[in-house]
Amino acid sequence: MPLDRHVPGIVDVATKAGVSLSTVSRVLSGRVRVSDELRVKVEAAVAELGYRPNAAAQSLVSGRRSTVAVFARNTIRYGYAATLQGIEEAARAAGYVVVIAVVESGDPDDIARSVNNALSHPLAGAIVIEFDKVGVATLAALPSTLPVVAAAGARRASGETPHAFLDDAAGGYEATRYLLSLGHTTVHHLAIPATKPRSGRAWGWRKALQEADAPIPPVVQASYSPTSGYDSAQKLTGDPSITALLCGNDELAIGAARAFQEVGRRVPQDISIVGFDDQPFARMWMPALTTVRQDFVDLGRRTFGLLEEWLTENRHPADSAVTPTLVVRESSAAPPRQRETA
Structure with missing residues (x-):
């Protein structure tokens, strides 16, 4: 017997209640x-039929648009997923519906397809x-008539588009200063891809x-992945003068730690490794990972807050920025020669 997949609409509600569509x-x-x-x-008919008005229908009835599109290249990686969580939570609390538009690549056709959809x-x-x-290319492709x-992570001067920033440049600066303060003569850097030069x-x-x-x-x-961290760190493991490594995210850090440990370099006794983001696994890693904490959920909430301010107050909001914090755990220490002479 075939299933009845009919989704009740406003006409069904009107018929069931015995009233007009306008009512x-x-x-x-x-x-x-x-x-x-x-x-x-009407309310009894809605309850009996299980009717749920969609966002398009609601906007036609009320005159208020309540759908927000979120464009993202990735929805799985930690920073993207946590930011989406913050956006969705804030939007839902404010009565908005979120639709996620995944942009497959930087190809102009892929961007145009996502934007048009x-x-x-x-x-x-x-x-x-x-x-x-x-993301940079997608932002440039959106019409200027749409709020x-x-x-973003990399903070920059204010422009036409309001931004909520994490200011990861400040985080990179603080983590490097911390490693230098331990006595390391310099700090090497295992980097994630940058959105723009001279930033992040x-x-x-x-x-x-x-x-x-310092040199x-x-x-x-x-x-971004642990495998990439492991593979890229192979370029560094043969140099015994390297005593401190700042990684672009926590996943790179655990991959790099594995590469150094495989050649007999202990963390942090022989090399200090610092990650970025403070993903949930960072404090459970052995040794627990020193890292730069970035609150992506808060970033999502702040970003939606900018949009809501624009929509409710009809004004262009100012940028929002929060400085990340350094979380010192077990994967960082003074360089070996300083511990030997201490």
Whole structure:
């Protein structure tokens, strides 16, 4: 026997209640007063049929658009997923519906496809998670007539699009200063891909070394995964002079730690390793990972807050930035020669 997959609509509600479509619309919107008798009939029909008005229908009835599109290159990696969580929680609390538009790549056709699909919804506004070059390109492709805000890690001067920042350059700066304060002569850097030159955690790392007049080693470029951290760290494991390593995220850090341990370099006795993000596993790793804590859920909430301010107050909001915090655990220590002479 075939299943009845009919989804009840407003016509079904009107028929069940024995009232007109306009009466159902008035009851659902709450904007026009109707008699208690009619309201009870409509509400009973809605409950019996299990009717759920969609966002498009609600916007037509109420005149208020309540759908927000979120554009992201990735929805699985920790920073992206936690930011999405913050956006969705804040949007739901404010009465908005979130639709996620995954942008497959930086190819202009992929970007245009995602943007056009999202714009087919009655959008109140949009948010771009600008953690990568795809996010930068997506932001540039959105129409200027749509309220758009963005979440980003690398802080920069204010522009046309309101941003909520993590200011990861400040985090990279603080982590490097901390390692230098332990007595390391310099700090090497295993980097994630940057969205823009002269920005982000790598820029903070470089600034701290310059201020300390410390040698600035070449950046070792990696991706995001532990495997990438392990593979890229192979370029460093043969150099016994390397005593401190700042990694672009926690996953790179655990991959790099494995690479050094395999050649007999202990963490932190022989090499200090510092991660970035403070993912949930960081404090459970052995040794527990020293890292830079970034609150991505808060970033998501702050980003939606900018959009909500724009929509409710009809004004261009100011950027929002929060400085990350260094969390010192067990994977960092003074360099071996200092411990031997102490």
